[in-house]
Ligand code: SF4
């Protein structure tokens with residue numbers, strides 16, 4: 219189905235993607251990014267179904283869906 223690519227330095231830590239993920243794949247990182255936010259991180263990538271809901275809701279285009 220594809221996979222996601224997360225650009226942690228674009229993330230502004232709104233966590234809309236965390237709430238949008240039906241598989242609870244995403245969570246907050248404990249290290250700040252280049253913008254000074256605690257960005258999203260991928261907790262359990264093996265659970266990702268490639269639905270791209272996270273990429274769709276991200277206002278900062280920090281998550282990209284990659285088709286293969
Ligand atoms: S929706 Fe985008 S900006 Fe918001 S926490 Fe997720 S990756 Fe970061």
Ligand code: SF4
Pocket residue numbers: 222238239240241242243244265266267268269270271272273
């Ligand atoms: S693609 Fe879907 S399952 Fe994978 S992290 Fe994003 S919202 Fe969650």
